[in-house]
Amino acid sequence: MTKPKISFLAFFLLWAELQGWKVPLFHVQVCVFLEVFYLKGRTGLLMLPRGHSKSSILDVFNAWVIYCWPHTQILHQGTTDSDAYKCSKGTRDVLEKHPLCIDNHNVSIRQGEIERWFVNGTLDVRYGTMLAKGILSGVTGHRAHFIQNDDVETPQTTANPEQREKLPKKLSEQTHIAIPGAKKLWIGTPHTHDSLYEKIKKQRKVDKLILKMFEHEKRFEDTQKDQKVLLDFEPVHGFSGIGVGAKYLHKGEHYECRKLKNVWEITFLESNYIVDFYSEGLWEERFTPEEMEFRREECKTLNEWDSQYQMHAKPIGDVRLDPDKILAYDCEPVLKRANGEYFMMLGERRIVGMSAKWDPSSGKLKSDISSTALVLHDDLGNKYWHRSIALTGPDIITNENGEIIGGQVWQLCDLIEEFHIPKIVIETNGIGGFAGSSLKAALKKRKLRCGVEERHASQNKNKRILESLEGPLMSGLLWAHISVLVVANPDGSEEDAPAAKQMREWNPAVANQPDDYMDSAAGAIVDQPERVGKIHRNNEVNEGPNWRGNSGVIEATLDFEN
Incomplete structure (x- = not known):
């Protein structure tokens, strides 16, 4: 692979300036990760909490790849065709408006619609610079240098065991349509306990960046007024409950906190059935306490909150028999x-x-x-x-x-x-x-x-x-x-x-x-187990000894009353 014309971070910052974005530090971290993955890796996994702009970053990243290597053929797959088209539209928008792409003939769109389109710099006449498809749509006849799976794991694709079994089978087709040396990027949040992202993490060679909304977390159940607990991190945010009735906890009003050497002692000022404490948020400027309290109320289950914001592999709904x-x-x-x-x-x-x-x-x-x-x-x-x-x-x-x-x-x-x-x-x-x-x-x-x-x-x-x-x-x-x-x-x-x-x-x-x-x-x-016992002095061959209690045995040294 030839050296890129510009780093992705610089390319992204130029676009962010044009859009008037204030770039948080973790976006810089994501940009560096994506470039290193693309230049040196084969499989990448990027997991960010909901609402942290991972899809917007991907639009710019695709444009950067095409700007640096116009011959690249990208296959982008989302949950549905319409979801995949959003990335296709976003990538085209960046190519049409980015300061480095406006007067660049090679990256001007030559032909095609939102589903499949070509830039002037590509030599391909069959597959397209970018093809956008839903994960359940057929891509058997396609070929690609770069394959992306953006939020392919959703409630629509993991609602039951049959769907979870079907999803990997559909994804396996990507291996066979990839041009030798092709790269594959996974982006999303988990939606089930046996998330496909958990399986990807265990692959031998995977570049991964997994960021949670809060780096440190601790959950307490059935807390009582005046109860004291210890944390190994400073609590910056706290919540009680989930769904309707959930609330943001304020220091001095709902709990007291004091530092003891390397731990923090929490004293609850009221009783709650569930309390979560967290460290500083990943994007504090955007996700204010008011915004997080709103989202906490909108989540129907703790599993939904944990999976979409803390990247825990859990089903979105409640587990009836956990x-x-x-x-x-x-x-x-x-x-x-x-x-x-x-x-x-x-x-x-x-x-x-x-x-x-x-x-x-x-x-x-x-x-x-x-x-x-x-x-x-x-x-x-x-x-x-x-x-x-x-x-x-x-x-x-x-x-x-x-x-x-x-x-x-x-x-x-x-x-x-x-x-x-x-x-x-x-x-x-x-x-x-x-x-x-x-x-x-x-x-x-x-x-x-x-x-x-x-x-x-x-x-x-x-x-x-x-x-x-x-x-x-x-x-x-x-x-x-x-x-x-x-x-x-x-x-x-x-x-x-x-x-x-x-x-x-x-x-x-x-x-x-x-x-x-x-x-x-x-x-x-x-099933009601039988409790009638007897004294065994001579057992038959291979007879299972009767170990069940017998209330009639008064010579036993232990209490065998039932």
């Missing part, structure tokens, strides 16, 4: 014996019951997960979602003699044997009608004792899931093993486990959506 509200733990149950009786401990908690549910997938429409959930119950009413497993392969695998030697029922037997599960419920919808007999045969082969209950589900699934999970979740009684919530990636990072991902994406108003892990967990959580 996995972040689940209490996590990382220990395994231990089976012990005292005074002739088995009992089970999970850390310091006595486990008095256990419930498990298997929801076979075979034979069901729109389902590909054969999910099993294991839930432990303690004597205080807490529920411990200990395992959420997808069984794989055929339901049963037999040898030449017809004996069961593998399959999903065999995997289930492994789980039953490992945790001494006393009973498992099988949903009999679909293939579940045959799964009970297959599991009983496998249990017999393995010489395991476990009750098998076959149950047909007739209630509306979304209602069943909501009624089962929301109560324990909101009351703080629902715990989950760390394996149910997160999985570790090879690079050391973590992401949502499948069960937690389904919870985050789940919408009670949508009829058909991925919910297999949630459905099996819901059944196990509300």
